[in-house]
Amino acid sequence: MFSADTLQKFAREVAKYPAEQKQSAVMACLAHAQEEKGWLPPEAIEAVADYLGMPPIAAYEVASFYNMYDLKPVGKYKITVCTNLPCALSGGYHAGEYLQQKLGVGYGETTADGKFTLKEGECMGACGDAPVFIVNNRSMCSHMHPEQIDKLLEECK
Amino acid sequence: MAMLGAINPVLMAGLNGDDSWRLKDYVARGGYEQLKRILQTGMTQEDVIGEVKKSVLRGRGGAGFPTGLKWSFMPRSFPGDKYVVCNTDEGEPGTFKDRDIMRYNPHAVIEGMIIAGFAMGANRGYNYVHGEIWEIYKRFEEALDEARAAGLLGQNILGTQFGFELFAHHGYGAYICGEETALLESIEGKKGQPRFKPPFPASFGLYGRPTTINNTETFASIPFILKMGGEEFLNLGKPNNGGTKLFSVSGHVNRPGNYEIPLGTPFSTLLEMCGGMRGGRKLKAVIPGGSSAPVMPADVIMDCTMDYDSISKGGSMLGSGAVIVMDETVCMVKALERLSFFYHEESCGQCTPCREGTAWMYKVVHRIENGQGKPEDLDLLNSVLGNIAGRTICALGDAAAFPVQSFLKHFGSEFEYHIEHKTCLVPKDVQWAGSGFHKIPA
Numbered sequence: 001m002f003s004a005d006t007l008q009k010f011a012r013e014v015a016k017y018p019a020e021q022k023q024s025a026v027m028a029c030l031a032h033a034q035e036e037k038g039w040l041p042p043e044a045i046e047a048v049a050d051y052l053g054m055p056p057i058a059a060y061e062v063a064s065f066y067n068m069y070d071l072k073p074v075g076k077y078k079i080t081v082c083t084n085l086p087c088a089l090s091g092g093y094h095a096g097e098y099l100q101q102k103l104g105v106g107y108g109e110t111t112a113d114g115k116f117t118l119k120e121g122e123c124m125g126a127c128g129d130a131p132v133f134i135v136n137n138r139s140m141c142s143h144m145h146p147e148q149i150d151k152l153l154e155e156c157k
Numbered sequence: 158m159a160m161l162g163a164i165n166p167v168l169m170a171g172l173n174g175d176d177s178w179r180l181k182d183y184v185a186r187g188g189y190e191q192l193k194r195i196l197q198t199g200m201t202q203e204d205v206i207g208e209v210k211k212s213v214l215r216g217r218g219g220a221g222f223p224t225g226l227k228w229s230f231m232p233r234s235f236p237g238d239k240y241v242v243c244n245t246d247e248g249e250p251g252t253f254k255d256r257d258i259m260r261y262n263p264h265a266v267i268e269g270m271i272i273a274g275f276a277m278g279a280n281r282g283y284n285y286v287h288g289e290i291w292e293i294y295k296r297f298e299e300a301l302d303e304a305r306a307a308g309l310l311g312q313n314i315l316g317t318q319f320g321f322e323l324f325a326h327h328g329y330g331a332y333i334c335g336e337e338t339a340l341l342e343s344i345e346g347k348k349g350q351p352r353f354k355p356p357f358p359a360s361f362g363l364y365g366r367p368t369t370i371n372n373t374e375t376f377a378s379i380p381f382i383l384k385m386g387g388e389e390f391l392n393l394g395k396p397n398n399g400g401t402k403l404f405s406v407s408g409h410v411n412r413p414g415n416y417e418i419p420l421g422t423p424f425s426t427l428l429e430m431c432g433g434m435r436g437g438r439k440l441k442a443v444i445p446g447g448s449s450a451p452v453m454p455a456d457v458i459m460d461c462t463m464d465y466d467s468i469s470k471g472g473s474m475l476g477s478g479a480v481i482v483m484d485e486t487v488c489m490v491k492a493l494e495r496l497s498f499f500y501h502e503e504s505c506g507q508c509t510p511c512r513e514g515t516a517w518m519y520k521v522v523h524r525i526e527n528g529q530g531k532p533e534d535l536d537l538l539n540s541v542l543g544n545i546a547g548r549t550i551c552a553l554g555d556a557a558a559f560p561v562q563s564f565l566k567h568f569g570s571e572f573e574y575h576i577e578h579k580t581c582l583v584p585k586d587v588q589w590a591g592s593g594f595h596k597i598p599a
Contacts, residue, residue: 016283016324018238021364023346027329031288054346065348065505067330068288085448085495086251086407086481091594122332122499123448124289125247125256127407127479128414131594137329138291145595 001047006036010051022052026062030069031137039070067122068137075110075117077156080134083120086127095131095144096120102153115156160257161414162430165393167381167401168374169417172261178296180303183264189309191383192268195275196317202233205276209379211387213399218244218335218372219447219476221465230359231369233278240368241273242344243284243376245297246328246335249447250499251479254403255373257415259286259293262377263300267323269376271309272383274321277369281322284373285340288329297325332503336551337370339505350507351551372477374403394420398464408482409435409591420464427463427480435593438484442567446476448496449556451563452489473563486591488583489568490575493560494519494526500557511554514545518561525572528579535565535572 002010009032010025017024026048033044040063049059063069070078081096096107099118105111107120126132129142133152141152160169176182183189195205210225231239243266247255258266270282286294301323304310312320326344328334334343338352341363362368378400382390391399398420404427407413411432418427424443434440440455445463451473453461461471468475483492501515518541521534542558549555565572574582581588 016326018364021345024326024344026346027343028327031327031329052346058347061348062346065331066288066328069329083495084250084499085492086479088492088495089408089481089483089487089592090413091592094589094592094594121289122330122502123248123250123252125253125287126290127251127253127481128405129253130407130413134289137288140290140292147595 001044002033003036006032010048014052023054023058026052026054026059027066030059030063034069034137039073073110076115078117078119078136079152080119080121080124080137081107082122082124082126082130082132084123084127086123087130087132090130091145092131095133095149098146098149102149116153160417161412163417164422164426164430165401165419166417167385167390167393168258168262168265168377168403169415177261178263178300180264180300180307183262187384188264188380189268191380192271192275192309193315195272195383196315196319202276202278205272205383208383208387209276212378212382212390213387213394213397214375214378214382214390215398215465216372217374217378217402217477219249219449219474221475224371224375227359227369227371228273228277230357231277231279232360232367233276235278235367238281238364238366239277239279240363240366241270241277241279241282242337242340242363242368242370243270243282243373244335244337244340244370245284245286245373246340247287247290247373247477248328248332248335249449249477249479250496251405251407251444251447251481252477253405253407254415254478256287256290256293258373258377258403259290259297263297264304265377265380266297266373267300267304267309269379270323271314271321272379273369273371273376275319279367279369280320283324283326283344283363285326285328285334285344288327291327294325294327301325331505332499333505333551333553336553339551340370341368348505350505351553353550395462395464397466402463402478404463404478404480406431406480406482409438409484409486409593410482411435418463421462421467424458424461424463428482431482434482434484435591436484438486438591440482441485441487442483442489444473444479444481444483444560445471446474447479448481448499449552449559450474450476451559452567453563454567484591486583486587488526488581488588489564489571490522490526490581491588493564494522496560497522497557500553504553504557508549508551508554510545510548511557514541514554515557517541518545518557522561525575526581528575530572530576532576534576535569538565
């Protein structure tokens with residue numbers, strides 16, 4: 001199910017917790033699984049549960065509780081826009097609208113070519129740098145005004 | 158740059174250059190000297206806790222509870238595993254200080270946690286990092302590796318009998334995990350749903366073991382308190398409000414960012430440090446402590462100093478020190494609509510008053526904002542929020558209710574205007590100008 005590299009990452013996470021508390025690594029393992037698969041199909045969640053010796057339903061509860069796990073396929077680039085109040089005061093809403101215009105999709109949608117998924121997010125803890133996006137859960141983009149947004153979209157090959 | 162401005166900085170002093178976060182740089186700034194002093198000069202657990210008590214350091218995550226007192230609740234001679242947990246799940250809208258502490262000075266957090274472990278007899282720690290700041294999480298893991306390699310973590314630290322293990326655990330998008338018992342559930346690999354208290358974490362915490370949870374900024378302050386002495390740290394601020402604090406300023410100021418200033422500094426001084434109001438516009442309102450803190454009208458906050466007691470006297474909370482500044486271009490109905498959506502979205506669903514009540518609050522504010530409000534809606538909102546506050550397991554319910562209550566109290570006339578005229582007092586194009594977003598090319 002998972003590559004040797006991903007399995008090695010799983011082992012590293014498990015080692016952080018007491019031997020009888022393997023389940024503690026479920027969040028990190030699900031994140032690594034999603035990184036490899038692009039999203040979390042049920043088989044991947046079950047395989048993580050199996051690896052950690054926990055019931056599949058318990059792993060599914062975690063995967064469905066936390067917003068950054070994708071239980072459905074997403075585009076190659078998932079762009080999450082913070083529109084919470086501090087960001088909105090400095091252009092968060094407008095940056096989201098601009099992205100929707102450029103991509104021709106709304107929040108929660110994926111472009112027809114499967115390249116971009118757009119999501120509306122909650123506070124990312126970077127309000128001083130608004131407007132703020134996160135690409136693929138990993139890369140934080142600050143001060144996203146039209147010119148920076150254009151540049152970001154060009155860089156997403 | 159670590160800080161856009163500061164007065165007598167402590168935590169963020171001397172942080173220049175890209176490598177300020179590295180062990181080598183931290184040591185050059187005097188880092189880990191306090192840990193060495195404690196372990197090598199025979200300081201006792203009581204000595205350390207006493208110094209923290211003297212400093213009147215109050216929890217920097219939001220509640221403002223005295224740290225020294227919290228530490229003294231730990232049953233430190235209780236046999237078996239005990240835990241120290243750092244809360245870097247910084248998701249309170251408006252707050253972005255812990256991200257910069259972790260980005261520029263992570264070893265201060267690590268040293269603070271090791272010292273806390275020593276003082277409370279804990280042998281293991283976790284730092285729970287907001288999943289959205291992935292690069293910072295990775296950097297913290299690197300800093301941990303550096304500390305491990307230097308013998309500052311693990312067994313027999315600095316050749317003594319004292320051992321302490323520390324690991325990073327990341328969140329993955331759940332505001333509720335900033336609540337300390339939800340955070341513990343999350344580390345245990347479960348949904349982040351808060352636990353009923355009591356029992357408190359000091360007696361039943363992570364894996365059911367004695368545990369103390371503090372905020373990132375709280376831990377990062379510890380080495381500096383021990384270095385300068387509790388009394389000097391206290392004197393940096395004002396009585397009952399010890400030390401300096403980081404304030405995250407967002408919204409309608411010219412230079413949003415983090416500022417480290419002594420507690421007790423006038424709000425007007427902080428506003429000046431931020432370059433004043435964007436476009437020279439007029440200040441309308443400020444949320445002084447993260448989105449859960451009651452909003453304050455301009456004239457009230459302008460008379461306050463930035464410390465726990467003054468802001469509390471002014472009718473709000475210093476909270477996490479997240480100062481959200483709003484000018485006259487803000488529609489208060491729209492502002493509250495967004496906050497209400499947030500609490501509705503982030504309610505963990507465990508307690509009915511919060512799960513259902515936050516949905517109703519959003520629904521009602523949303524219809525007022527969209528010209529479908531009814532005259533009885535304001536009473537309805539007050540009734541709903543009254544049925545949430547104080548009736549839930551954790552403070553998210555109160556946190557969701559306070560903004561609604563305070564917006565209605567101070568800006569009720571804007572809500573009435575919306576209901577009566579089916580439109581906003583602040584024209585849409587004016588709201589656009591306030592955001593500072595560069596115009597969309599036609």
